Amino acid sequence: MKKRDGYLLAFFLIVAAVLAFFLNVFGKGAGERIVVMVDGEEFGVYSLLQNQVIVVENAFGTNRIVIKDGSAYMEAADCPDKYCMTYQPIAKTNESIICLPHRLVVQVEGAAYLETDGIAR
Amino acid sequence: MTNAKKVAYCAMLTALSMIFSYIEALIPVFVGIPGIKLGLSNLVVVAGLSFLPAGWVLLVLVLKVTLVSFLFGNMSVWIYSMAGGVLSFLVMLLLKRVKGVSTIGVSMAGGVSHNIGQLFVAVCMVGSAAPLLYLPVLIVAGAVSGTAIGAAAYRVHGLVGRMVR
Numbered sequence: 001m002k003k004r005d006g007y008l009l010a011f012f013l014i015v016a017a018v019l020a021f022f023l024n025v026f027g028k029g030a031g032e033r034i035v036v037m038v039d040g041e042e043f044g045v046y047s048l049l050q051n052q053v054i055v056v057e058n059a060f061g062t063n064r065i066v067i068k069d070g071s072a073y074m075e076a077a078d079c080p081d082k083y084c085m086t087y088q089p090i091a092k093t094n095e096s097i098i099c100l101p102h103r104l105v106v107q108v109e110g111a112a113y114l115e116t117d118g119i120a121r
Numbered sequence: 122m123t124n125a126k127k128v129a130y131c132a133m134l135t136a137l138s139m140i141f142s143y144i145e146a147l148i149p150v151f152v153g154i155p156g157i158k159l160g161l162s163n164l165v166v167v168a169g170l171s172f173l174p175a176g177w178v179l180l181v182l183v184l185k186v187t188l189v190s191f192l193f194g195n196m197s198v199w200i201y202s203m204a205g206g207v208l209s210f211l212v213m214l215l216l217k218r219v220k221g222v223s224t225i226g227v228s229m230a231g232g233v234s235h236n237i238g239q240l241f242v243a244v245c246m247v248g249s250a251a252p253l254l255y256l257p258v259l260i261v262a263g264a265v266s267g268t269a270i271g272a273a274a275y276r277v278h279g280l281v282g283r284m285v286r
Contacts, residue, residue: 002225009268037248
């Protein structure tokens, strides 16, 4: 290992740390609902406050998303690798569960400032 | 090195990469972090770059990705592997020209760029920026696995380098 290898390693670690810091500090807040996207198109929006089961069935395959006690997780999927089922439950904004073979993204969204005017109401 | 020798080495490296992929398929994936693995078969690309001309290494890479994808995966595996493989190949080729960077550094950057290439395909595939949240984890994972592969390639070249002429 030469000197510049060390610089390179330091560079990668610093970039990763800075990215992780910004994504965590500015990206994550209290989640309110999940958006399910299939192949880049919106499939549906579901409240995290309500316990429910969402079944996504299409040409790519079937996924069962469960919302329970404010967080969402992938309960079942018929994709070959089943990586999506190993994700931890998601509850904070921008957290996501991705099922690549089925081109499915479940992402948490928070209260958008323009939509919910809680104080005025 | 004669062309016949290059063809022979090219074939040997391709065969070796397929065995590596098979061995890797037997190792369980780390639970909780989807899609992170060692990338053992990339050892042939890193090692190949130390004694074969770049064009021949690219040939090994394309053969490896295509054969392995269709044996153990499918079409989408091919796209992910190809994007990661070609990007890391180009980055490693560039970095090899930089003085003061050893095989380990080259391979480290290769590992990181491999993951970035795959992440880019993932973003295109799902049509959402959501996968980008994994960029920090994937950079670290790529650097770690790249360093391991680079260290192995360095050792291998030290042992068999004299035989490869």
